[in-house]
Amino acid sequence: MNKITVHCTVNHKPVAVEIDPNKRLLDMLREDLNLTSVKEGCSEGECGACTVIFNGEPVTSCCVLAGQAEGADIITLEGVSVDGKPDVVQQAFMDAGAVQCGFCTPGMILTAEALLAKNPAPTEEEVKQAMSGNLCRCTGYAKIVEAVLLAAERARGGV
Amino acid sequence: MKRRGTGVGCMFYGVGNTGLPNPAAAFVQVLPDTSVHVTVGAADIGQGSSTMAASVAAETLGLNYEDIHVVWADTMYAPEGGATSASRQTFITGNAVKNACQTAMGELKRTASEELNVPEEDLVFRKREIYSNKDASVRMTYPELMAAMGKKGRLAVGAGYYNPKTTYLSPVDMSGVPYELYSYATCILEVEVDTDTGEVSLLKAVSAHDVGTPIGIKLVEGQIEGGTAMGTGFVISEKIDVDPKTLAIKNPTLSKYIIETSMDVPVVYPIVVSSEGEAGPFGAKGVGEPALIPSIPATIAAINDAIGSSFTSTPIFPADIVKAWKEQQKTQG
Numbered sequence: 001m002n003k004i005t006v007h008c009t010v011n012h013k014p015v016a017v018e019i020d021p022n023k024r025l026l027d028m029l030r031e032d033l034n035l036t037s038v039k040e041g042c043s044e045g046e047c048g049a050c051t052v053i054f055n056g057e058p059v060t061s062c063c064v065l066a067g068q069a070e071g072a073d074i075i076t077l078e079g080v081s082v083d084g085k086p087d088v089v090q091q092a093f094m095d096a097g098a099v100q101c102g103f104c105t106p107g108m109i110l111t112a113e114a115l116l117a118k119n120p121a122p123t124e125e126e127v128k129q130a131m132s133g134n135l136c137r138c139t140g141y142a143k144i145v146e147a148v149l150l151a152a153e154r155a156r157g158g159v
Numbered sequence: 160m161k162r163r164g165t166g167v168g169c170m171f172y173g174v175g176n177t178g179l180p181n182p183a184a185a186f187v188q189v190l191p192d193t194s195v196h197v198t199v200g201a202a203d204i205g206q207g208s209s210t211m212a213a214s215v216a217a218e219t220l221g222l223n224y225e226d227i228h229v230v231w232a233d234t235m236y237a238p239e240g241g242a243t244s245a246s247r248q249t250f251i252t253g254n255a256v257k258n259a260c261q262t263a264m265g266e267l268k269r270t271a272s273e274e275l276n277v278p279e280e281d282l283v284f285r286k287r288e289i290y291s292n293k294d295a296s297v298r299m300t301y302p303e304l305m306a307a308m309g310k311k312g313r314l315a316v317g318a319g320y321y322n323p324k325t326t327y328l329s330p331v332d333m334s335g336v337p338y339e340l341y342s343y344a345t346c347i348l349e350v351e352v353d354t355d356t357g358e359v360s361l362l363k364a365v366s367a368h369d370v371g372t373p374i375g376i377k378l379v380e381g382q383i384e385g386g387t388a389m390g391t392g393f394v395i396s397e398k399i400d401v402d403p404k405t406l407a408i409k410n411p412t413l414s415k416y417i418i419e420t421s422m423d424v425p426v427v428y429p430i431v432v433s434s435e436g437e438a439g440p441f442g443a444k445g446v447g448e449p450a451l452i453p454s455i456p457a458t459i460a461a462i463n464d465a466i467g468s469s470f471t472s473t474p475i476f477p478a479d480i481v482k483a484w485k486e487q488q489k490t491q492g
Contacts, residue, residue: 046413097377100385101205132420135413138205140384141421143377 008069010035011079019066026050028066029076037077037106041135048134051107052076056118058111058133077106080113089113092151093144100138107134112148120156124149160354163362166460168453169345173338174445175247178328183252184238184320185212187259189220189267191309193287193301195227197259200240201252202232206447207378208248212256214374215440219260220267221284222301238318246445249374250340251321253440258319266313267304274299274307324438340437342444343369346387346453348425352465354484357477359395359462361425368449369432372442376431379446383429386450392419393451394458398474 004021007014010033017032029035029052038061041049045063052061053075080087086094089112099105108131115122115130122130127148128141136144175181186198197216203209213227230236240252267289268279275282275298277291290298299307308315323339346366350359364387373379396417400409410416437444459470468483 042413044412044414097381099205100207100381128421132422135418135420136385137389137418138385139381140386140388140427141424142384142427143381145421 004067006066006070008071009073011075017066021065021067023066024062025052025054025064025066025069025074026061028069029061029074035076035078039103039106041103046135047104048107048111049104051110051134053110053114056114058107058114060133075110075113077109080109088155089116089148089151092147092154096143096147096150098139098143098147100136104134104136104138108136108144112151115148116152116155120152122148122152161351162354162465163349163351164461164463164465165347165349166457166462166464167345167347168455168457168460170343170449170452170456172246172342172344172445172449172452174250174340174342174439175245175323175325175338176241177245178325178335178337180322180325181241181245181247181251182320182322183240183248183255184318185252185255185259186238187216187256187263187317187319189222189263189305189315191305193222193226193305195220195222196230197227197256198230198237199252199256200232200234200237201248202240202243204243206243206248206382207375208243208252210378211249211253211374211443215253215256216260218441219257220264221289222287226287238320246342246447246449247323248445249443250439250445251323253374253443254321254438255319257440258321259317260319262317262319263315264317266308267315270308270311270313271299271304274304340371340439340444342371342446342449344449344453346390346457348391348454348457348461350458350461350465352462352480354466354481357480357484359458359475359477359480361391361395361423361458363428364391364425364454364457365428365430366450366454367430367432368446369434369444370446370449371434371437371439371444373431373433374441374443379431380429382446382450383431384424384427386446386448386452387427387454388419388424390451390454391425391458392417392423393455394462394473394475396423396474396476398476 003018005018007016029038039049041047043062045060050061051058188196201208209229209231212229216227217224271289272279283292287301326335328335348364349362466484467487
């Protein structure tokens with residue numbers, strides 16, 4: 001199979017990756033760019049573990065062909081922390097106790113980042129709605145929702 | 160029509176393997192810089208057994224949580240931990256860590272006793288300090304103690320294990336001691352049932368759990384919240400569909416085996432009930448499975464309360480509810 005070259009921005013840096021045209025974005029990020037925070041869960045767009053921020057939207061990267069990322073701006077969890085330190089959402093997840101096994105956490109944080117970028121003051125219902133594409137089997141979501149609301153409040157300078 | 164109902168579920172749960180030996184072990188060393196290596200076989204799958212091991216070590220040794228480094232589940236280094244199952248790791252590995260720390264404290268106590276001129280039994284190790292319970296002004300810091308240990312060429316090391324006090328059960332009548340300790344819980348849950356569509360909305364759950372002495376309230380709450388989501392899901396949406404001929408699971412995907420999302424879970428009010436005198440470390444008990452168990456009968460009872468049905472098994476899907484409601488109306492009409 002002839003390889004294709006995908007040019008896109010990943011975690012604020014331009015990259016050009018030579019890949020098989022049938023490769024999924026998930027595999028390109030994990031295998032070619034070593035961004036292993038992107039998790040493979042269900043492989044059918046149901047669980048949200050492989051979520052990345054794709055041109056500002058949370059997208060399940062298992063359902064995107066890497067070639068579709070041509071020219072796109074992609075953020076993974078590795079691109080969220082600031083100078084190697086947790087950002088406001090990551091810190092809120094830690095403080096609220098929103099992490100148990102941690103497998104859903106990268107996707108959860110990226111979905112929260114995308115929500116807060118558009119809606120800095122979401123209601124609890126809006127948070128639940130936004131996070132509903134990301135499954136978590138451990139927490140029952142209570143502390144995840146609490147973390148997103150806490151992050152929003154802190155980002156607005158509340159706490 | 161939307162109808163509300165409330166249900167109650169109670170349970171008690173034996174912690175550990177039933178009527179079988181199921182030991183777990185731990186290795187501990189307090190290093191010269193007062194940091195601590197704890198090595199356990201317990202696999203932390205997110206429930207927090209490593210956090211628990213660090214908390215128990217810090218409390219036993221009189222150090223801070225931040226001083227403890229836990230290596231876990233690596234069979235190249237770690238001793239036997241047994242399975243992460245039966246809600247047993249807090250109870251059994253927790254006791255193993257405590258026992259290992261107590262062994263390591265033998266040399267720490269001997270050295271502190273010599274340095275402070277206080278009998279070993281009067282020494283208190285707490286928050287990085289060692290002092291006499293007769294006169295708290297007679298004291299030294301942990302770094303001072305470790306310096307003294309170094310000068311005397313002593314090391315603070317310990318291995319420990321714990322096996323719950325159970326007996327094999329009689330094959331004739333199952334008599335015996337299946338568990339050393341039990342956890343208790345009650346869940347009260349409210350649902351709203353749409354009698355036209357059969358849809359069940361989970362509104363609120365209050366779930367109270369006797370966990371002995373809670374080791375990390377936030378972790379215990381997280382377990383209760385997550386367990387309630389699993390238990391309620393077990394009633395309203397989760398079904399493993401097995402092909403009766405091939406015994407293959409027909410729905411091994413998350414698009415066909417439906418677990419709850421953030422939109423579906425009830426608002427959970429976890430109540431952590433402390434009790435004393437239990438056999439776990441500092442009186443702690445397991446909460447892993449107890450977290451989910453009472454929410455199952457509570458959800459079934461709430462649905463029955465809402466529509467006057469008499470469901471006794473899971474799952475209860477919308478079609479079952481519509482059918483039960485129609486039958487109920489017929490009987491009444």
